[in-house]
Each structure stands twice: as C-alpha cells, then as structure tokens.
Amino acid sequence: MDLRLLRYFVATADAGSATRAATVLHVTQPVLSRQLRQLEQQLGLRLFERDGRRLRLTTAAEDFLAEARALLSQADQVERAAEALASGRLSALHLAAPTTTLTDVLAPFLATLHADDPTPMVRELDPLGTTAALRAGADLAMVTRSPSRSLASRLLAVLPVWAYVRADDPWADRGTVGVAELVRRRLVLLTTDFRPRALLDGAMDAAGVGYGEHVEVANAQVAQAIAAAGRGVAVVTDDPRFDLVPLHIDGPGGPVRIRLYAAWDPRHHAAATLAGIAERLAAFCVERYGPEVAP
Numbered sequence: 001m002d003l004r005l006l007r008y009f010v011a012t013a014d015a016g017s018a019t020r021a022a023t024v025l026h027v028t029q030p031v032l033s034r035q036l037r038q039l040e041q042q043l044g045l046r047l048f049e050r051d052g053r054r055l056r057l058t059t060a061a062e063d064f065l066a067e068a069r070a071l072l073s074q075a076d077q078v079e080r081a082a083e084a085l086a087s088g089r090l091s092a093l094h095l096a097a098p099t100t101t102l103t104d105v106l107a108p109f110l111a112t113l114h115a116d117d118p119t120p121m122v123r124e125l126d127p128l129g130t131t132a133a134l135r136a137g138a139d140l141a142m143v144t145r146s147p148s149r150s151l152a153s154r155l156l157a158v159l160p161v162w163a164y165v166r167a168d169d170p171w172a173d174r175g176t177v178g179v180a181e182l183v184r185r186r187l188v189l190l191t192t193d194f195r196p197r198a199l200l201d202g203a204m205d206a207a208g209v210g211y212g213e214h215v216e217v218a219n220a221q222v223a224q225a226i227a228a229a230g231r232g233v234a235v236v237t238d239d240p241r242f243d244l245v246p247l248h249i250d251g252p253g254g255p256v257r258i259r260l261y262a263a264w265d266p267r268h269h270a271a272a273t274l275a276g277i278a279e280r281l282a283a284f285c286v287e288r289y290g291p292e293v294a295p
Contacts, residue, residue: 002042006071006072009039010072013057091118094138096124097143102142105285152271156260159258161236165244178207180209188233196235220237224238228241282295
C-alpha cells in the first residue's frame with residue numbers, strides 16, 4: 001500500500017475539503033482527486049461523499065480512518081528508528097549493573113546526564129553475567145569481572161574492598177588492616193557469589209589463613225547495618241553508611257581491590273556512542289572517588 005496515498009486521504013479527512021487539503025499538501029486539487037480515486041481503487045472502498053461544498057467520509061471510510069492513522073504513525077516510528085540506527089544515535093539507553101554499582105556509581109552518574117543524552121533505562125545485572133544481560137536487551141553493562149574478548153569494554157575504575165568498623169572501634173583510626181588480622185575478628189561477609197567475597201577469599205588463600213567466626217549475608221547494606229550494630233566487621237565495596245569507618249584491606253599482593261568495567265557489543269549500531277558514555281563513566285568515577293581509582 002502506498003503510504004503517500006494514505007497521507008492524502010488522512011489530510012483530506014482532516015481538512016473536510018479537497019481544496020484545503022490540496023493547499024496543505026502542496027499539490028493541485030486535480031492531482032489530489034486522482035490520488036484519492038487511486039486509493040479507492042486499491043482498497044475497493046468508496047471513501048468520500050459530497051455534502052454541498054464539503055467532502056463527507058463514508059461509513060466505511062470512518063472505520064478505515066483510524067487504521068490509516070495507526071499505520072502512518074507506525075511508519076513514522078519505523079522511519080525515525082531507521083534514522084537513529086543509520087546515525088548511530090540512541091533514543092533510550094538500557095543499562096545493567098550490580099546492585100552496589102547501580103546505587104553508588106550509576107545512579108549518581110545519571111544525575112549528571114545532559115538534556116540531549118538518551119533516556120536511561122536501568123535494571124540490575126542479569127545473574128548470568130555480562131553476555132546474558134546484553135542479549136536480554138541491555139546496551140551497556142557495568143560489571144566487576146573482566147568481560148569476554150568478544151565484547152568491547154572499558155576499565156572504569158579500580159575500587160577498594162573495604163573493612164567497615166564503627167567509629168568507636170579500636171581500629172577506627174588505623175586506615176588499613178591486613179588480612180591476617182582481619183580473620184581474628186568476627187566478620188560480616190557477602191555470600192560467595194559476590195565478587196568482593198571472591199577477592200577476599202583469594203587474598204586469604206594467598207596469605208595462608210582461613211576465616212574464623214563470621215556471618216554471611218546477601219546484601220551489602222545489610223552487612224553494614226549489622227556492623228553498625230556492633231556485630232562484626234563488614235567487608236563490602238559499598239560507599240560508607242551508618243557512620244561506619246572504612247579501612248583498606250592489605251593482602252600479600254597489595255591492597256584488595258575490585259575492578260569495574262563497562263561492556264557492550266562492538267556490533268551495536270551505536271557502539272561509538274556507548275564508548276563515549278563509558279569514557280564519561282570513567283571520568284565520573286575519578287571525580288567521585290579521587291584519582292587513586294583511575295585505571
């Protein structure tokens with residue numbers, strides 16, 4: 001079906017007059033009349049009846065008009081989408097991130113977006129990881145493990161894994177604690193499927209020490225809340241809460257730290273735009289946490 005003929009039909013229905021419609025469409029009235037007759041022949045429908053100097057829609061045309069408007073609207077949407085794809089632009093930016101990253105890094109970054117940036121759509125990272133998140137529709141995923149080589153990626157920041165203690169704790173003024181000392185305290189740890197826990201486990205193994213008394217939780221804010229209640233030392237990567245004091249953790253290989261990456265499909269139509277957003281995220285991390293987190 002010729003969309004141009006549909007546009008002529010809708011314009012004539014809105015104008016109520018072939019003369020006025022021809023003016024709006026910048027065509028002559030005879031040309032418009034021929035186009036409308038052609039559409040009637042294609043559809044097998046009579047669309048207009050004369051009512052004095054005005055054109056009146058037939059009953060069939062009244063029903064067809066809503067369908068024509070819907071089809072033209074969808075065609076316009078397809079055209080805009082094609083233009084965006086061709087230009088590498090994004091109208092919406094779908095992001096996936098772990099809970100801690102979403103709360104402490106991504107949400108504050110979104111507050112700095114410009115008026116001409118794409119509209120952000122955010123969800124927690126798919127438990128199955130980066131590739132699963134991208135296949136599920138995310139344009140860009142923020143992850144704490146090195147992405148697959150098949151993906152484009154940018155190392156955003158190298159952030160500390162913290163040991164959190166209360167302000168009245170004997171360690172509060174130390175700034176740093178070694179893993180061998182840490183195991184002597186009651187610890188509040190994330191479960192083993194969390195990256196900070198895996199990094200701490202690796203440091204413990206390298207130091208040849210094991211955990212003593214500890215409790216496991218599945219949420220970093222809950223871990224800090226338990227530490228704030230005086231029930232142990234919380235080991236997480238979150239920003240401080242509940243007036244807790246963060247301590248760096250030293251392992252045999254140096255400070256225990258976590259790497260934060262942005263990853264996206266290099267074949268994405270807006271891959272250059274996503275790379276630019278990743279660069280802005282990296283700069284934001286440095287601005288938020290200081291130059292020491294720069295990769």
